Amino acid sequence: KNVFELYPKELAEEYLANNVKVIETGKPIAAIEKGKLPSYPATAYEVINFPIFFKDKTMVAGGGVDISDQIAMQESLSLLNQNKNKIMSVIAHDIRAPLGTNANFLHTIIEDYNTITEEELLNYLELLKNGISKCYDLTEELLLWARSQLQTINYKPASLNAGSEIIRMIENLIHVAEDKKIKFETQFCESNKIYVDPDMFAIVLRTFISNAI
Numbered sequence: 591k592n593v594f595e596l597y598p599k600e601l602a603e604e605y606l607a608n609n610v611k612v613i614e615t616g617k618p619i620a621a622i623e624k625g626k627l628p629s630y631p632a633t634a635y636e637v638i639n640f641p642i643f644f645k646d647k648t649m650v651a652g653g654g655v656d657i658s659d660q661i662a663m664q665e666s667l668s669l670l671n672q673n674k675n676k677i678m679s680v681i682a683h684d685i686r687a688p689l690g691t692n693a694n695f696l697h698t699i700i701e702d703y704n705t706i707t708e709e710e711l712l713n714y715l716e717l718l719k720n721g722i723s724k725c726y727d728l729t730e731e732l733l734l735w736a737r738s739q740l741q742t743i744n745y746k747p748a749s750l751n752a753g754s755e756i757i758r759m760i761e762n763l764i765h766v767a768e769d770k771k772i773k774f775e776t777q778f779c780e781s782n783k784i785y786v787d788p789d790m791f792a793i794v795l796r797t798f799i800s801n802a803i
Contacts, residue, residue: 609650612639616648622657634661677736684732684800688725691765692718717765724762731796734789745787753778755788759795767803 593602593609608619618640639652695718699711706714753776760774767774784791 608639612641612650613648616641622661623654633658681732681736684796685725685729687766687769687800688721688728691769692721692725695721721765724765728762728796731789731792734793745790747785747787750784750786750788750791752782752784752791755791755795759792759799762796763799763803766800770803772803 593605596602597605608621612619618638620636620638623635623637634657635654636657637652637654639650642649642651695714699706699714699718703711756776756778760776764774
């Protein structure tokens with residue numbers, strides 16, 4: 591039987607093309623096949639076709655090796671690498687703004703040190719202290735989010751006051767908003783209790799607000 595009697599048309603044409611190439615070049619051809627043969631138990635396999643010379647005629651033989659595990663591992667590693675790249679990109683993006691704000695405060699203090707009053711200096715230092723503290727909290731939340739992306743933390747829901755969490759998050763991002771002349775307004779319903787994982791809620795809330803800014 592020829593390949594068109596053994597396999598679906600599209601697959602048979604591919605196999606025939608490979609066979610012709612083997613005959614024309616006299617060299618083996620290796621190919622990776624994934625999920626093309628429903629009757630074959632493997633989801634991925636490496637097929638090698640090679641020439642056989644018999645009585646002045648050239649024929650083609652072939653064999654397949656199950657490489658499903660290797661392919662699955664490669665795909666898993668590739669996905670993990672993509673997730674790590676995404677995590678690093680998000681962390682760098684979200685930390686850059688608060689660090690820049692703190693750097694601006696320091697720059698102002700240094701540039702105007704001889705002209706600012708003691709009261710103004712104390713105010714700047716207070717703002718800087720709060721900014722660094724909020725930057726630390728943000729870093730903690732980002733690292734927690736990173737662990738969640740790598741599936742190393744568990745979901746632990748609890749009763750939470752949504753309004754309080756939103757206000758806290760706004761305070762963490764207020765300086766970033768002020769730099770863009772953006773003002774926050776809030777309005778909460780009487781019952782704003784929610785049942786969520788507090789850390790995950792904070793992560794989603796921070797991402798939502800910072801993206802809006």
